[in-house]
Amino acid sequence: MARAAADSPPKGGFSFDLCRRNDMLLKKGVQPPSFRKTGTTIVGLVFQDGVILGADTRATEGPIVADKNCEKIHYMAPNIYCCGAGTAADTEAVTDMVSSQLQLHRYATGRESRVITALTLLKSHLFSYQGYVSAALVLGGVDVTGPHLHTVYPHGSTDTLPFATMGSGSLAAMAIFESKYREGLTRDEGIKIVSEAICSGIFNDLGSGSNVDVCVITKGRAEYLRNHLLPNPRTYVSSKGYSFVKGHTEVLSTKITPLKEKVEVVEGDAMEE
Amino acid sequence: MSIFEYNGSALVAMVGKNCFAIASDRRLGVQLQTIATDFQRIFKVHDKLYIGLSGLATDAQTLYQRLAFRHKLYQLREERDMKPETFASLVSALLYEKRFGPYFCQPVIAGLGDDDVPFICTMDCLGAKELAKDFVVSGTASESLYGACESMYKPNMEPEELFETISQALLSSVDRDCLSGWGGHVLLVTPTEVQERTLKGRMD
Numbered sequence: 001m002a003r004a005a006a007d008s009p010p011k012g013g014f015s016f017d018l019c020r021r022n023d024m025l026l027k028k029g030v031q032p033p034s035f036r037k038t039g040t041t042i043v044g045l046v047f048q049d050g051v052i053l054g055a056d057t058r059a060t061e062g063p064i065v066a067d068k069n070c071e072k073i074h075y076m077a078p079n080i081y082c083c084g085a086g087t088a089a090d091t092e093a094v095t096d097m098v099s100s101q102l103q104l105h106r107y108a109t110g111r112e113s114r115v116i117t118a119l120t121l122l123k124s125h126l127f128s129y130q131g132y133v134s135a136a137l138v139l140g141g142v143d144v145t146g147p148h149l150h151t152v153y154p155h156g157s158t159d160t161l162p163f164a165t166m167g168s169g170s171l172a173a174m175a176i177f178e179s180k181y182r183e184g185l186t187r188d189e190g191i192k193i194v195s196e197a198i199c200s201g202i203f204n205d206l207g208s209g210s211n212v213d214v215c216v217i218t219k220g221r222a223e224y225l226r227n228h229l230l231p232n233p234r235t236y237v238s239s240k241g242y243s244f245v246k247g248h249t250e251v252l253s254t255k256i257t258p259l260k261e262k263v264e265v266v267e268g269d270a271m272e273e
Numbered sequence: 274m275s276i277f278e279y280n281g282s283a284l285v286a287m288v289g290k291n292c293f294a295i296a297s298d299r300r301l302g303v304q305l306q307t308i309a310t311d312f313q314r315i316f317k318v319h320d321k322l323y324i325g326l327s328g329l330a331t332d333a334q335t336l337y338q339r340l341a342f343r344h345k346l347y348q349l350r351e352e353r354d355m356k357p358e359t360f361a362s363l364v365s366a367l368l369y370e371k372r373f374g375p376y377f378c379q380p381v382i383a384g385l386g387d388d389d390v391p392f393i394c395t396m397d398c399l400g401a402k403e404l405a406k407d408f409v410v411s412g413t414a415s416e417s418l419y420g421a422c423e424s425m426y427k428p429n430m431e432p433e434e435l436f437e438t439i440s441q442a443l444l445s446s447v448d449r450d451c452l453s454g455w456g457g458h459v460l461l462v463t464p465t466e467v468q469e470r471t472l473k474g475r476m477d
Contacts, residue, residue: 019374030276033328033377036397059403064416067403089399093369132373242425244437249444250473252456257467259320 035087036061039207041169042072042083043197044138045181046162047190050147050218051140054194055083056169056202057227058209065209069227073215077102077113079222080141081215082122085167086154087134094135098122115141115148119158127156136166142217169201169208176200187216195229202231276377279304281452282314282327283414285422285443286383286393288407289435292463293391295323295383296443298414299471300455301330310455310476318344319354320467322384323460324364327412328398329377336376340364357384357392361402368400375399379411389464414453417446436461436468444474 026032042055059067074082074095080102084091098121102113119139126133137152151164163181165173176197185193191214201208212229215222283298301312315325316337324340326333343363347355355363361382368376375398383393395409396402403409407426410418421442430438440459447454457472 013370014372015370016374018371018376022374025276030274030279033275033277033375033398035399036401036403059401061397064419066397067405070403087399088401089365089369089372089397092365092401093372238424241427242438242441244434244441246433246437248437249440252471252473255469257469259464259466 034062035089036066039169039205039209040072040085040167041165041173041198041201041205041208042085042138042167043165043173043177043194043201044083044140044149044151044163045177045185045190045194046140046147046149047185047187049187050142050216051149052187052190052194053081053083053138053140053215053217054198055213056198056208057211057213058202058207059088060207068210071213071226073213073224075099076118076139077106077141079143079217079220080113080115080118080139081217081222081224082118082140083138083166085136090133090135091137094122094125094133095137097125112143113141114143114145115139115150116145119150119152122152123156123158126152126154131155138164138166140215140217142219147217165197165201167201167208169198169205172200172204173197187218191216191225191228199229199231274304277328277379278413278452280328280330281450282330282412283418283443283447283450283453284314284325284327284379284381284411285418285439285446286325286381286395286409287422287426287430287435287439287442288391288393288405289430289432291385291389291391292432292435292461293383293385293393294432294435294439294459294461295325295381295393296439296457296459297325297327298412298443298447298453298455298474299458300453302452305451307455313458315458315460316341318360318384319348321462322355322357322360322382323462324360325381325383325411326378327381328379332376332378336367336378336380339367343367357382357386357394360384361392361394361396361404365396365400365402368396368398372399381409381411383462385462385464412453414446414450417449418442421446432461432463432468436470440470440472444472448475 039060044053055072059070140149198212214225214228286295297314301309408422456474461468
């Protein structure tokens with residue numbers, strides 16, 4: 001464990017030094033932990049002026065809802081957004097990483113990022129980890145060559161489609177798209193169909209739920225409509241609520257530490273010679 | 274038996290009006306045997322930022338030591354304390370680095386940011402952040418804690434009421450979990466002071 005001394009900021013990438021210990025635990029019969037997944041219904045469609053992406057907002061940890069209002073539409077570039085399904089840590093890490101790479105690329109080239117660039121960066125990263133980085137993505141954006149919509153699978157394969165759905169609620173959402181999609185939709189029609197598809201996932205798939213997020217990307221402008229629809233408001237709150245009288249809880253010991261005021265150093269005038 | 278049930282733990286953090294509270298149980302066990310009843314799960318990063326680590330106790334301590342090291346380096350370089358959002362990103366990156374051989378810990382981070390706006394967040398053992406505006410829970414008692422917090426939480430509570438609420442939520446939840454309990458430890462942080470209290474709970 002001499003290398004533990006070199007705990008200076010790592011050079012990046014994954015570190016495998018706990019794998020041997022975790023393997024040993026696995027052999028002793030200890031079950032591996034379950035990671036937070038995003039169950040999910042994510043969708044995208046191409047309309048006459050650009051691309052519309054949609055997602056639900058439930059994050060699950062096994063059968064329990066861990067987050068009732070998480071964000072699944074990730075920013076990649078001012079003109080490119082990406083929805084993520086699968087292991088939450090993987091979707092967040094991979095979209096953050098590609099977003100940084102795209103920004104560096106924009107600085108180097110001096111041009112707006114293209115969707116195909118983001119697609120290639122994502123698929124080559126996912127392929128090199130052979131599906132172990134479990135991220136299923138719907139990538140959409142508008143660049144100089146026009147509107148684009150792609151799906152990326154955890155093993156690194158991609159599809160280019162006019163409308164797409166991913167996640168556990170994808171079948172429910174695809175049913176809506178297949179019956180209602182047509183070419184040349186207007187903005188409002190597109191948002192309506194996307195919202196209906198996500199609602200179909202929310203109400204029929206147990207892994208998806210809560211609210212609908214929508215992102216409309218057109219040439220030169222991206223509009224992120226966070227919580228566009230809230231079809232599941234909480235209606236069972238007790239109006240009185242619980243109120244605990246002060247001193248209700250039995251306390252064994254108390255320690256109060258006042259916080260020091262942080263001293264501010266103000267630049268003084270120069271000394272007179 | 275899951276690796277998270279080896280030691281047992283319960284952690285909860287709640288947001289109040291310009292203040293936050295973070296609470297944990299105090300049991301350290303080895304499966305069904307209790308080894309200690311004064312185990313520390315909540316660690317101070319700086320005056321206005323605390324991190325609680327649930328899950329495997331050895332990984333919690335190792336992870337805290339690494340985070341303390343990184344924060345001290347940050348303080349030396351930047352000559353200031355880390356903001357809670359930045360610290361949460363640091364923890365997330367440290368956990369995700371071990372994606373294929375993870376630390377078996379679920380952190381709960383609570384701090385007061387600029388202008389004393391409270392910040393809480395939790396992560397799974399791979400570093401997937403969950404920012405919440407009301408409460409976050411972690412540990413073997415998490416399912417009971419979700420239920421208790423959902424019903425007892427009210428927005429914009431004053432520090433005294435927040436203390437009572439978080440204590441009652443913690444104590445009632447750990448009573449429904451064999452692997453956590455044996456008292457409670459609550460830290461309530463306001464812009465001017467830190468109140469640390471030990472709770473009397475069932476010792477079974």
